[in-house]
Amino acid sequence: MSEMSQALPSAKPAGAGWFEFAVRHRASLASLLLLIFPLVMPFTALAVNILVYGLYALGFNLVFGYLGLLSFGHAALFGTGAYLCGIAITNFGLPWYVAIVAGIVSGAAMAAAIGSLAIRTRGIYFAMVTMALAECVYYLFYQAVDWTGGENGLRGINVREINLFGLKLDFVHPLTRYYVVAAFVILALFVLSRILASPFGAVIEAVRENDARARASGYNVALTRLLAFILSGAFCGLAGALLALHLSIVPIEILDIDTSGRAVMMALLGGMGTFFGPFVGAAVFLALENVVSLWTVHWQLVVGAIFVLCVLLFPAGIWGTILKRIRPHDAG
Amino acid sequence: MTPADGPSDIILRTEELSKSFGGFIALSGISAEFRRGAITSIIGPNGAGKSTYFNLLSGSLRPSGGKIEFEGRDVTGVAQHKFAHMGIAKSFQITNVFPLLSARENIRVALQAFVSRYDVWRSRAKLPGLVEKADALLALVGLWGHRNRAAKELAHGEQRALEIGMALAADPRLLLLDEPTAGMSPEETRVMMDLIVGLAKQRTIVLVEHKMKLVMGISDRVLVLHHGELLAQGTPTEVRQNDQVKRVYLGQREH
Numbered sequence: 001m002s003e004m005s006q007a008l009p010s011a012k013p014a015g016a017g018w019f020e021f022a023v024r025h026r027a028s029l030a031s032l033l034l035l036i037f038p039l040v041m042p043f044t045a046l047a048v049n050i051l052v053y054g055l056y057a058l059g060f061n062l063v064f065g066y067l068g069l070l071s072f073g074h075a076a077l078f079g080t081g082a083y084l085c086g087i088a089i090t091n092f093g094l095p096w097y098v099a100i101v102a103g104i105v106s107g108a109a110m111a112a113a114i115g116s117l118a119i120r121t122r123g124i125y126f127a128m129v130t131m132a133l134a135e136c137v138y139y140l141f142y143q144a145v146d147w148t149g150g151e152n153g154l155r156g157i158n159v160r161e162i163n164l165f166g167l168k169l170d171f172v173h174p175l176t177r178y179y180v181v182a183a184f185v186i187l188a189l190f191v192l193s194r195i196l197a198s199p200f201g202a203v204i205e206a207v208r209e210n211d212a213r214a215r216a217s218g219y220n221v222a223l224t225r226l227l228a229f230i231l232s233g234a235f236c237g238l239a240g241a242l243l244a245l246h247l248s249i250v251p252i253e254i255l256d257i258d259t260s261g262r263a264v265m266m267a268l269l270g271g272m273g274t275f276f277g278p279f280v281g282a283a284v285f286l287a288l289e290n291v292v293s294l295w296t297v298h299w300q301l302v303v304g305a306i307f308v309l310c311v312l313l314f315p316a317g318i319w320g321t322i323l324k325r326i327r328p329h330d331a332g
Numbered sequence: 333m334t335p336a337d338g339p340s341d342i343i344l345r346t347e348e349l350s351k352s353f354g355g356f357i358a359l360s361g362i363s364a365e366f367r368r369g370a371i372t373s374i375i376g377p378n379g380a381g382k383s384t385y386f387n388l389l390s391g392s393l394r395p396s397g398g399k400i401e402f403e404g405r406d407v408t409g410v411a412q413h414k415f416a417h418m419g420i421a422k423s424f425q426i427t428n429v430f431p432l433l434s435a436r437e438n439i440r441v442a443l444q445a446f447v448s449r450y451d452v453w454r455s456r457a458k459l460p461g462l463v464e465k466a467d468a469l470l471a472l473v474g475l476w477g478h479r480n481r482a483a484k485e486l487a488h489g490e491q492r493a494l495e496i497g498m499a500l501a502a503d504p505r506l507l508l509l510d511e512p513t514a515g516m517s518p519e520e521t522r523v524m525m526d527l528i529v530g531l532a533k534q535r536t537i538v539l540v541e542h543k544m545k546l547v548m549g550i551s552d553r554v555l556v557l558h559h560g561e562l563l564a565q566g567t568p569t570e571v572r573q574n575d576q577v578k579r580v581y582l583g584q585r586e587h
Binding site: 194195197198199200201202203205206209210212213214215216217218219220221223224227231 | 390415431445449
């Protein structure tokens with residue numbers, strides 16, 4: 001797992017100037033990429049999907065790649081954010097920005113609930129407990145038909161215009177919509193990068209590396225894990241809220257175990273030990289899904305095969321492998 | 333080097349401390365005192381209960397019965413992560429570092445536990461003095477030249493030294509070392525013993541050791557465990573002359 005240290009700020013190489021510069025300004029560089037992305041991408045709707053799922057995968061990776069816990073229940077955090085954002089608009093008629101805050105807060109709250117139950121287990125047990133709890137959340141939202149629309153999904157999340165301090169943006173226009181969503185994703189990238197470079201970011205890595213040693217060093221491992229899980233829930237809740245605004249509907253499938261599995265696939269595909277890898281994984285996954293489903297309904301077969309090949313050939317992920325190749329040799 | 337007797341000179345005390353796993357009694361009724369400023373070694377043959385006793389002292393196991401007192405305060409059952417904050421640090425029997433982090437980051441993280449644990453917003457690079465302190469500790473344990481290498485790339489002896497550096501980050505009044513020379517070459521062992529003797533000038537050290545000869549020369553006091561019971565305690569000379577100790581322990585090894 002040596003590749004895990006690739007883009008972690010704590011494993012900074014000595015005397016590799018431009019690479020270190022890129023690591024330090026990773027959020028800015030990633031933002032730049034997102035700003036030019038729709039200009040080279042033929043389908044803007046797909047580009048928005050990539051933004052949203054990319055953010056979801058980044059939030060998931062905080063727990064998976066940085067904290068070292070495999071969660072199979074992140075659909076619950078993503079879905080709760082989407083539903084609560086939608087409910088805020090459809091049932092309470094609240095403005096879009098309040099709905100986004102509702103998505104973030106509810107994602108974090110759901111993470112606190114799931115995390116406080118799951119965090120004492122490790123490895124396969126953690127994956128199983130999070131998966132089981134996410135299934136409970138699925139049925140909770142499925143049954144609450146009056147609030148969520150049940151199996152029909154939550155409809156009628158119509159945000160046509162974003163009013164930003166008097167500046168009116170047409171949210172129906174695809175490219176405008178992309179940049180509105182991108183603004184939130186970019187903000188999230190900066191916050192995430194800052195968290196990872198903070199003292200708490202160092203504690204997360206220490207807990208991943210060796211929880212017994214972290215405990216002996218004076219860190220409350222259980223509380224650290226729970227807080228990281230809650231932060232992850234906030235990012236995934238934001239991603240869910242943005243998806244609700246983008247789709248104008250929250251399908252019940254968002255809470256499906258398949259959505260949890262996607263986060264794992266995207267993070268692995270892109271590179272779980274890297275800052276931006278999960279985003280790259282999301283882009284590749286969704287682009288493949290779109291392209292392959294044009295000529296066969298069995299697209300999952302093809303994407304699955306490509307996923308297996310990628311994991312076998314590039315265990316560090318696509319982005320992780322690229323970083324490894326371009327990293328200067330004197331970086332050690 | 334042993335300070336004069338008196339109640340405040342006892343830094344650590346166990347009273348009727350016992351531990352059983354299921355039906356197996358690993359340790360029964362150990363009452364012992366550890367003097368401040370001394371090196372106390374816990375010795376005994378395999379399966380004597382040394383590691384169980386050590387893990388009780390360092391808080392990683394909870395006792396089934398009895399009491400542990402540190403500086404006059406009952407610390408029985410206190411959560412393990414609080415031990416470092418009370419002034420008790422330990423090194424593990426099996427090397428226990430943060431493998432992918434650099435040697436410097438290993439110690440910097442250990443130091444950070446006393447400065448900032450839940451701050452998600454400031455830059456960790458801006459916490460004042462941590463890197464300098466980490467470098468000083470690296471120099472103390474002889475690893476300054478390796479500060480940028482990942483911990484897993486260090487030699488076995490160097491990883492153990494790194495772990496001691498991490499334990500020292502707590503600036504502990506009591507340092508617990510579990511077989512610090514396990515698996516070391518004779519040269520590495522000599523370096524480690526010198527390091528321990530140096531550290532003992534400023535703090536109390538409790539040492540668990542399998543190799544008895546190794547600790548007799550440097551210890552102020554020795555505790556001998558056998559089958560989970562305290563067989564003898566005293567100065568190295570007293571212990572060496574104890575008939576029971578000779579029979580169960582020295583007899584097997586030194587003849």
